[in-house]
Amino acid sequence: MNSQDCAYTVAVLADVHGNAAALSAVLNALDDQTFDTLVFAGDLVLNGPRPAETLDTIRALNVPTIFGNADRYVCDPNHPGPGVQWVRERLDTAAIAYLSDLPFAHRITPPGGESPTDDLLVVHATPTDVEAMLILEPDRFGLLTVTPQFKAERMLGTARADLILAGHLHYASSGRVGDRRCATVGSVGFPYDGDTRAAYAQAIWDGHSWEVVHCRVSYEHLQVAAEVEHSGFPFAVNSAERLRRARFIPQV
Secondary structure, eight states, X not given: OOGGGGOEEEEEEOOOTTOHHHHHHHHHHHTTSOOSEEEEOSOOSSSSSOHHHHHHHHHHHOOOBOOOHHHHHHHOTTOOOHHHHHHHTTSOHHHHHHHHTOOSEEEEOOTTOOTTTTOEEEESSXXXXXXXXXXXXXXXXXXXXXXXXXXXXXXXXXXXXXXXXXXXXXXXXXXXXXXXXXXXXXXXXXXXXXXXXEXXXXXXXXXXXXXXXXEEEOOOHHHHHHHHHXXXXXXXXXXXXXXXXXXXXXXX
C-alpha cells in the first residue's frame, strides 16, 4: 500500500463561540473541499450573538465534537458570569445536555497507521486541562510568550500521538515539546491574529505523518459585530471590538 492509498484529511474547527455567520461561511467553504471527517475542537458558544443557532447547526452535522472551557462554563447553572447566564437563557434543556455530554478529546488513527504513534489527538487546550494555555509561538500582539519546555511537558502529561492539535488560543501556531509535535488551529468565530476572516484547518495524513494546512474564509464580520452590540449580551461592546480588530481585548 503506497502513501497515496493511506491519505486521510480531517477538517478541524475550533472556537466558534456562537458566531453562526462565521460557522456558516466555513461550512460553505468546506462544501467545495474534499475531506474525510470533520471535528469540532470546543468552545462552541459564548461571546457571539447566536448560541442556539450555532449549536443547532453543529448538532445537526452529527460529527465528532469535544468540549472547551466556555462550554463547561455554560453547563454550570451556578456560574457567576453574566455572559454565561445570558447564553444559558437562550439554550434549551437538550442543548445544555448536549454540551454536558461532550468528550474531552478525540483521537483518530489514520488508515494503515498504528495507535498511538500515528494518531491525531484533538483537544481543546492541552491533553491534561481544558483551561491551560500552551504557547508554542508568541501571538502577533506580544500578549503571550512561549511556554517553557518544563511547563509544556507537564501540560502534555503522558499523551502520545503523531500530532496533538488544539484550539483555545484563537491563532494558528506549531512547535515541539520534547519529541512531541503540537499545533493550534485558528478560531472560526473570534480570531485573535489580526485577520478578521474565519479560520479553520485541515489535518492531512500522507501515510507517514500529519501536516496542518490553515484556511481562511471571509464573511460579514462587521455585521456580526453590530448584531452583538444590539443583542443584549453583557459584554457586547468588548465582543464587538474583538470581532472588528481580530484580537483579544480584556473585559473591563
